[in-house]
């Protein structure tokens with residue numbers, strides 16, 4: 001039984017990309033504003049977000065990520081994991097790797113599905129929500145739109 005003091009319902013995984021940080025296309029602010037999560041949550045911030053989880057091989061990075069999720073489950077009793085990949089992610093080679101925005105979106109939809117499956121295999125009780133954060137630059141400012149996948 002986890003004490004209320006330590007309890008937290010949700011863990012969020014997103015990319016280290018500076019464009020998602022406060023003062024830019026603030027991803028955490030967007031999540032709260034869109035009622036995707038309450039303001040209290042665990043966070044795992046790592047280059048490529050779901051990339052290592054989606055990989056077929058059990059790499060050191062994948063083991064590390066699963067262990068981090070395990071910590072959130074064990075010590076904070078999280079019930080939900082929110083996985084967020086973003087467009088133009090350089091861990092994946094950026095938008096230029098895809099000939100259209102539709103193809104980039106479809107690629108990330110598949111990646112998120114693979115990553116979510118890896119999480120569910122290891123933590124069957126966790127509910128997993130997937131989002132693609134669409135980054136756009138408007139007059140030197142970065143904006144983000146969250147697409148549910």
Ligand SMILES: [Zn+2]
Pocket residue numbers: 015016017047048049086088089090091
């Ligand atoms: Zn990224």
